[in-house]
Amino acid sequence: MLNDNVPAGSQILPFYLADGSSDAALIRGRMASVGMAASTIIARHNYPDLVGRLQAEALALAACLSSTLKFDGVFTLQAKGDGLVRTLFADITQAGHLRGYCALDEDQSQLAAIQLAQPNDDAVQIVPLMGGGYIAFTVDDDATGGRYQGIVELDGPHLSDAAMRWFENSEQTDTMVLCAADTGPSGWQASALMLQRIATEGGEAVSAAGAKAASDDAWHTAKTLLSSVTRAELLDSALTPEEIIFRLFNSMAPHVAPARAVTDQCRCDVQKVESMLTQLSVDDVNDLADADGALHITCEFCKTERVFNKNDLPAFQS
Numbered sequence: 001m002l003n004d005n006v007p008a009g010s011q012i013l014p015f016y017l018a019d020g021s022s023d024a025a026l027i028r029g030r031m032a033s034v035g036m037a038a039s040t041i042i043a044r045h046n047y048p049d050l051v052g053r054l055q056a057e058a059l060a061l062a063a064c065l066s067s068t069l070k071f072d073g074v075f076t077l078q079a080k081g082d083g084l085v086r087t088l089f090a091d092i093t094q095a096g097h098l099r100g101y102c103a104l105d106e107d108q109s110q111l112a113a114i115q116l117a118q119p120n121d122d123a124v125q126i127v128p129l130m131g132g133g134y135i136a137f138t139v140d141d142d143a144t145g146g147r148y149q150g151i152v153e154l155d156g157p158h159l160s161d162a163a164m165r166w167f168e169n170s171e172q173t174d175t176m177v178l179c180a181a182d183t184g185p186s187g188w189q190a191s192a193l194m195l196q197r198i199a200t201e202g203g204e205a206v207s208a209a210g211a212k213a214a215s216d217d218a219w220h221t222a223k224t225l226l227s228s229v230t231r232a233e234l235l236d237s238a239l240t241p242e243e244i245i246f247r248l249f250n251s252m253a254p255h256v257a258p259a260r261a262v263t264d265q266c267r268c269d270v271q272k273v274e275s276m277l278t279q280l281s282v283d284d285v286n287d288l289a290d291a292d293g294a295l296h297i298t299c300e301f302c303k304t305e306r307v308f309n310k311n312d313l314p315a316f317q318s
C-alpha cells in the first residue's frame, strides 16, 4: 500500500471519495490515527482512565482538524470547563508535532460516579466530565502572524460534536467527524475520522442541478457509511487507516494521498522559560524560588523540569 512507510498509529491520512461512476472528488476526508504519540504523551501524566481517554480523543481530533486547514503554524484545541477537567488542551504544528495536557480540579470526589456513568463502548461524554464552558479552535499562522479563532459552547455529547458545530459556524461546510480512543495492551489507540462535502461548482443551470444531485447523493451515502463504522474497527491496531478507508468507503472509489507523520514533540525550550522568568516581578520570583533560590520549572506538556537560580535573573543582579 501507498503509506506503508508511515506507522499506522502516528499519521494523518488524507483521502477523497467520488460517487463510484467517476473519479471526480465529491467528498474530502481525513483519518488521524495518533495512538503512538498519545501513548507517550499520556504516559507522562497521571490521569484517571477516563481523562486519559478524553485527552487521547482531543489529540486525535486536533490532528484531524489541523490537516484540513491551510496554515504554517500551530492549530490548537482548548476546552475550559468548570467540572472535574478544568482544561483540555491539544495542539499540533503543520509539521505534525503533537502535544497536550489536562488540568484537573482539586476536588475529584465525583470522579468515580462520573467514570461509572460513562459508556465504555462510545466516545467520552464531555459535559459530565467538564461541566459548563467553551471550546476554542485556534490557528496561529506563523507566516502571516495572524490568529483565527472559533469558539463554541461546551455541550456534547462528544468532543467531535463540538468540532462539527465549529465547522457549521465558521465554514458553513457540511462536516461529519467521529473520534474513538482507548487503551489496551499495546498502548493507546486514538483515531478521528472526518468527512467534508466539497462545494459543487456553478456553471450551466442543467449541469449544475445534476452536479448538485450527485453531490447530495454522495454526501448522504458517505455519511451513512461513516455512521456504520464501529468503534472496534476504529480502534483495531491490526488495521491501518488506509485499510479502514478502503473497507468503509469501498463503493465510493476512495483515493488516498500520502500520509503525514504525527510525532510526540513539545515546543518548549530553555530560552522560552528564561524569557518568561525575566518578565516576572521580584516578588513573583521569590514566591516560586525555594530556600536556596532555585526555581524548578516543569513544562506542563512534556513534564521536562528545568532548574534556574534566581540570582542569575536580571532583576536580582545589581
Ligand SMILES: [Zn+2]
Pocket (backbone or CB within 6 Å): 266, 267, 268, 299, 300, 301, 302, 303, 304
Ligand atoms: Zn515541554
